[in-house]
Amino acid sequence: MRPVPASAGSALRNWTRHTLPSSSSQSSRLAAVSATASSPKGQRRLQTNEPNAAASSSFSSPFSGPSGHHPLHRAGNPDKHDTTKIPNFKHYASTAPEVTNRVFQYFMAGSMGLLAAAGAKNTVQDFLVNMSASADVLAMAKVEVDLAAIPEGKNVIIKWRGKPVFIRHRTEDEIKEAEAVNLSILRDPQKDEERVKKPEWLVMVGVCTHLGCVPIGEAGDFGGWFCPCHGSHYDISGRVRKGPAPLNLEIPEYDFPEDERLVIG
Numbered sequence: 001m002r003p004v005p006a007s008a009g010s011a012l013r014n015w016t017r018h019t020l021p022s023s024s025s026q027s028s029r030l031a032a033v034s035a036t037a038s039s040p041k042g043q044r045r046l047q048t049n050e051p052n053a054a055a056s057s058s059f060s061s062p063f064s065g066p067s068g069h070h071p072l073h074r075a076g077n078p079d080k081h082d083t084t085k086i087p088n089f090k091h092y093a094s095t096a097p098e099v100t101n102r103v104f105q106y107f108m109a110g111s112m113g114l115l116a117a118a119g120a121k122n123t124v125q126d127f128l129v130n131m132s133a134s135a136d137v138l139a140m141a142k143v144e145v146d147l148a149a150i151p152e153g154k155n156v157i158i159k160w161r162g163k164p165v166f167i168r169h170r171t172e173d174e175i176k177e178a179e180a181v182n183l184s185i186l187r188d189p190q191k192d193e194e195r196v197k198k199p200e201w202l203v204m205v206g207v208c209t210h211l212g213c214v215p216i217g218e219a220g221d222f223g224g225w226f227c228p229c230h231g232s233h234y235d236i237s238g239r240v241r242k243g244p245a246p247l248n249l250e251i252p253e254y255d256f257p258e259d260e261r262l263v264i265g
């Protein structure tokens, strides 16, 4: 291999140095910049050089004023130009008179208020309707009984709101017997006339007042009802006479809209 002439080698080295800066020279330049930035003196030098850099930059910063100074550098100096940019909204401003605008605003506010009130009312109404009893429950709230089908001296039991109801067509003797009872001997004193609307019709909830069993009709020591669970005896007016039951049989709400028709509930 032929040796390279000395003049050619020197020309190649010069070309390489100008075209491709060496990594060592880059490192040294970075180190010099960081050293300059870290020292107060160097920071002042960088600030002084910044306008030139901004002027030569293609980036248009909203914080750069016409003089190219950074706003932070002008803080507290009212003489300097304020760089705050406020958009112009005049294109969107109404050209109508002020009274017209106010009427429109009142109309819109009123309309929105009405819509909101209507929505709130419907929501509350739906909620309340949802919470109220359904049609089948309301239908069971009242029970109508044809009294002509119940002969004298007989009991009928019907279901009302999930409970048995005793309907007794009493005889004359039973009515006299019920009215003749001395109240002083009763555990739950109550006149017979207070328990019936028509003396011949006795209507009671058929649930024992002790623990809720259903008493048996035409049984017990007093010719009325007997509860076999714990031995409570009720008379022909449904008053407790013997056993652990504390109260008389309950009388439900009922009425006679016609002579032969009974409505319970």
Ligand code: FES
Pocket (backbone or CB within 6 Å): 208, 209, 210, 211, 212, 213, 227, 228, 229, 230, 231, 232, 243, 244, 245
């Ligand atoms: S439930 Fe009727 S006597 Fe106890």
